Amino acid sequence: MEIARVNGLPFxxxxxxxxxxxxxxxxxxxxxxxxxxxxxxxxxxFEEGKLIEIRRIKxxxxxxxxxxxxxxxxxxxxxxxxxxVNPNVKLGEKVFLGDEIGELRFSGFFSxxxxxxxxxxxxxxxxxxxxxxxxxxxxxIRKLVPMAKGNEFEVIExxxxxxxxxxxxxxxxxMTPFGNIEGxxxxxxxxxxxxxxxxxxxxxxxxxxxxxxxxxxxxTTDFRVFANGREIKGVGVYCNEDRLKLIGGDLEVGDLIxxxxx
Numbered sequence: 001m002e003i004a005r006v007n008g009l010p011f012x013x014x015x016x017x018x019x020x021x022x023x024x025x026x027x028x029x030x031x032x033x034x035x036x037x038x039x040x041x042x043x044x045x046f047e048e049g050k051l052i053e054i055r056r057i058k059x060x061x062x063x064x065x066x067x068x069x070x071x072x073x074x075x076x077x078x079x080x081x082x083x084x085v086n087p088n089v090k091l092g093e094k095v096f097l098g099d100e101i102g103e104l105r106f107s108g109f110f111s112x113x114x115x116x117x118x119x120x121x122x123x124x125x126x127x128x129x130x131x132x133x134x135x136x137x138x139x140x141i142r143k144l145v146p147m148a149k150g151n152e153f154e155v156i157e158x159x160x161x162x163x164x165x166x167x168x169x170x171x172x173x174x175m176t177p178f179g180n181i182e183g184x185x186x187x188x189x190x191x192x193x194x195x196x197x198x199x200x201x202x203x204x205x206x207x208x209x210x211x212x213x214x215x216x217x218x219x220t221t222d223f224r225v226f227a228n229g230r231e232i233k234g235v236g237v238y239c240n241e242d243r244l245k246l247i248g249g250d251l252e253v254g255d256l257i258x259x260x261x262x
Contacts, residue, residue: 003239004034004137006122007078011045011137012097014038017241019117020139020216021192022184025109025131029190031212032134033121037238042085042102042118044095049073049080051089051101053128059108068107072128078135079128081121083107113161113236113247138214141180141194145242146170148177151202153244155255162236163251165244176237177244181206186221187234187247193217204261226260227251235259 003018004011017037020028027033036045053072059065071082073095085102089095104116122135148167157164167177176182181199183191193199197208197217208217225232227249236245251257 019238021182024188031136035117037117041100044099049075061108065108079123079125083119143173144240151259162247184236227257
């Protein structure tokens with residue numbers, strides 16, 4: 001499935017969850033990175049590339065893991081920066097679309113509620129490490145999952161640091177259950193609207209204050225979210241994922257909740 005174009009090249013992944021903007025890190029907010037939630041093995045997303053660097057790096061300790069791997073692949077006229085993968089390819093090795101490049105790993109960059117994923121970032125090869133100055137992706141806007149209708153949900157799965165919700169009523173398909181809106185809101189302090197400056201979030205109108213060059217609007221999440229009248233930390237919304245991730249609150253599988261944004 002092609003989810004974006006980078007320097008004119010298709011960026012392709014299997015039919016899995018992915019996120020351009022549900023993260024606190026700068027490259028995502030600038031439109032130069034994407035996280036892909038592969039099942040276990042990380043797969044190469046371009047037609048061809050070559051591994052030119054492997055580096056073990058120290059990380060923050062948002063969870064009790066203090067290091068990670070940084071991989072750099074050369075892809076035509078730019079470089080692909082990869083994080084959160086235990087590599088199984090060697091320096092100088094060529095890889096092709098769909099090839100396994102390693103296993104997903106936990107990283108100290110993750111929040112406690114983060115699931116394993118691969119961070120792909122698009123960089124000029126002469127400036128391959130920084131967070132800023134990357135190459136902007138152009139997302140493909142697809143009809144992937146049914147939108148949530150109304151604000152009533154059911155808890156369908158409980159994890160240590162979050163629960164998954166499913167909408168009780170669903171509508172037409174869009175990028176996410178919130179239409180073409182994605183993000184970790186309000187806990188990451190911003191959200192994104194694909195192809196527009198305005199959107200509807202559980203009945204609350206949001207308007208972007210930044211328009212990226214790829215026609216994605218970025219808005220500030222200056223609101224609070226409540227589940228059954230109790231404030232929670234936030235809701236995670238992803239592309240190609242029909243559930244919502246609710247962070248905070250004392251909820252159990254089977255609970256029916258009403259979400260409100262104030």
